[in-house]
Amino acid sequence: MRVFVTGAAGFIGRAVVQELINHGHQVLGLARSDASAELITKAGGLPHRGDLEDLESLKSGARAADGVIHLAFVHDFSNMAKCTAIDRAAIEAMGEAMAGTGKPLVIASGILFLPKGKLTTEDTEPDRNHPFAERGLSADLVYQLSKEKNIRGSVIRLSPTVHGKEDKGFIPALINLARQKGFVTYVGDGSARWPAVHRLDAAVLFRLALEKGTAGATYHAVAEQAIPIKDIMTVIGKHLQLPVESKSLNEAAEAIGFFAHVISSDNPTSSDKTQKELGWHPSQPKLLDDIEANYFSSESKAKYSS
Structure with missing residues (x-):
């Protein structure tokens, strides 16, 4: 499978690129700089120049691939509304390019904005009053695209510490x-x-969701x-x-x-459903x-x- 990966040069992204290549996939990695392009090339991927605000580059990357893993995010906590708006526009652009294909679109989300003080699962709704609640709107968009645009979209909620x-x-x-x-x-x-989850275990989960994830599914990258x-x-x-x-x-x-x-x-967060559905077994x-x-x-x- 040829996979378009945003955030391919990042901490999690480099692990995902290596995991994909080790399992026979080809990687087209979004690169916003020469340094990013070099990291992607060293990992065995092919750089695709652009960034999250270059919607045409995102569309062309998605069209050229058999699936998309979206990891990139603008981490400016002082302006979360702007960051999440950029993220949704990027997802919508890639979704438009993939509409009607049934191709997988896997995005990274988070766990911090789930309800506090009780064990949460993949079926737990986010706390819509949380300061980071807008981050969850990207997941909502993926669920919508899965229903309306014939995309096999899924969301991976990452632990607050991916170590x-x-x-x-x-x-x-x-x-x-x-x-x-x-x-x-x-x-x-x-x-x-x-x-918590180790980056290499998280990378395996992204690959499994790409290969066999269910449309509209939520998965938890939680090893502990x-x-x-x-x-x-x-x-x-x-x-x-x-x-x-x-x-x-x-x-x-x-x-x-x-x-x-x-x-x-x-x-506290469970990943029991994720592990059973995808056969994910954290080992790091x-x-x-x-x-x-x-x-x-x-x-x-x-x-x-x-």
Whole structure:
């Protein structure tokens, strides 16, 4: 299968490209720069120049492929409305090019805007009042395209931490914050729980959804469903030799800003349905083991602090 991948040069994207190629697929990767094009070429893919706001490049990439995996997203949390509007326009453009073909369109979404404090599943509706709720509108669009345009669209909700070597997401950000502040913090008793998935396991899931996902389906990229935040912070504190402190939400917000709300989110999440339907079996290192092994080595310090 020839697959058009947006975000192909990114942290998850490079793993997806390699997973696809290792299983006999060809990859056409969206490249917005020479550096991105070089990364895609090194991974064995063919660069396709353009970006998320170049709708004609997205349409031509989708037309030239047998399926699409959409990973790219503009991560500007100060203007979520604009970012999500760009994302929906990109999905609509690719969907228009694929209409009537029955080809697969797999997009990345998230878990953070699901309801808090209870185990959520693939059938759980997002919290439409969450600050990031607009992110879920892209998923709604894919479901709509699946029904109205004969596209085999599916949505993969990613864990808030997709971890692995070269990670530049939440865990490295928390490590850097701790270094800057001189302490590690969690909110309340630290019992808020996060799901997690290794990037290589996530890449396998994207391939499986592309190959045999159901139109209109939601899948969860969750290998571990409920890791207490306190456990994560304790590992970080141990390696940095810094105190690990409990704070109220307001105190934490004063100290670490936006991240206080992220680490106070209690998001236990199941992927049982995903694993059964697609035969997905996560096999990579778990989050705490990965942090211990790869996030504080001399080699990783430069990667994770850059």
